[in-house]
Amino acid sequence: MIQKCLFPVAGYGTRFLPATKSMPKEMLPIVNKPLVQYGVEEAVAAGLTKIGFVTGRGKRAIADHFDVSFELEHQIAGTDKENYLTGIRTLIDTVNFSFTRQNKMLGLGHAILSGETLIGDEPFAVVLADDLCIVLDEEGDGVLSQMVKLYKQFRCSIVAIEEVPKQDSPKYGIIAGSMIREGLYNITDMVEKPKPEEAPTNLAIIGRYILTPDIFDLIRQTPPGKNGEIQITDALLKQAQNGCVLAYQFKGRRFDCGSVPGFIEATNFCYQEIFCKQQS
Numbered sequence: 001m002i003q004k005c006l007f008p009v010a011g012y013g014t015r016f017l018p019a020t021k022s023m024p025k026e027m028l029p030i031v032n033k034p035l036v037q038y039g040v041e042e043a044v045a046a047g048l049t050k051i052g053f054v055t056g057r058g059k060r061a062i063a064d065h066f067d068v069s070f071e072l073e074h075q076i077a078g079t080d081k082e083n084y085l086t087g088i089r090t091l092i093d094t095v096n097f098s099f100t101r102q103n104k105m106l107g108l109g110h111a112i113l114s115g116e117t118l119i120g121d122e123p124f125a126v127v128l129a130d131d132l133c134i135v136l137d138e139e140g141d142g143v144l145s146q147m148v149k150l151y152k153q154f155r156c157s158i159v160a161i162e163e164v165p166k167q168d169s170p171k172y173g174i175i176a177g178s179m180i181r182e183g184l185y186n187i188t189d190m191v192e193k194p195k196p197e198e199a200p201t202n203l204a205i206i207g208r209y210i211l212t213p214d215i216f217d218l219i220r221q222t223p224p225g226k227n228g229e230i231q232i233t234d235a236l237l238k239q240a241q242n243g244c245v246l247a248y249q250f251k252g253r254r255f256d257c258g259s260v261p262g263f264i265e266a267t268n269f270c271y272q273e274i275f276c277k278q279q280s
Ligand code: UTP
Pocket: 008, 009, 010, 011, 012, 013, 014, 015, 016, 025, 054, 102, 104, 105, 106, 107, 108, 110, 111, 128, 129, 130, 258
């Protein structure tokens, strides 16, 4: 079954400058935990314990975060601060992390193709860590867990979608599809960042995917599209036309932490609903 999850983290994070000038966007903390750790925890909860990162220049902090810091651990050993590291230590002890680099920022499709060497010939998940997906413990499974269950049933690529206001369509890939059942569509069309009047629906792709490995050849055949980037949506549309790609309206909330308003909203939510409750 699915064991691997790819995190493309090579982007420049320009919307967060100057914070991201020398620090990866994915290391920005939501309360006291970096965005990328939330994503890795979601993957591990879905049973994906082989995590691959597609990194770029200036992203060393991510590799350091998922490695043991002996000096720090020695320093706080035996104090009550030791507890702060329990979560990340568990990940380091149980998860296999590997890294490759995207040498040119040619878009998300290109970033995923750069990860082929870490994935090989098997289905895999993709997480864009700046889309923070939160499902509280009492609400059920995380978003990737929901998608892995669907994959077991349908065995084809799946993208997570949510409804967005039409005026926001230029920020997303927008799908059209035939409904299989409530919240599940067989994709018939996909447009990257359309103008509101050209968007076929208000169903936007967010940063969670399950992809079958034939996607790599399809990306290789994909010429640069919108903004001169190699778009994963263009490769997925070909995959949908050749066979089947599903769009799944997940249960839970998604915060666009690649934008300042989404980041603040996520911070407030996680502080109130997770951090404060853990402290009490
Ligand atoms: P974004 O477009 O949201 O990230 O890409 P960005 O380019 O870093 O952000 P801005 O727009 O400049 O603020 C979504 C995800 O895809 C990765 C990014 O790191 C991010 O996690 N990505 C994007 C790559 O890894 N490589 C690329 O060439 C493009």
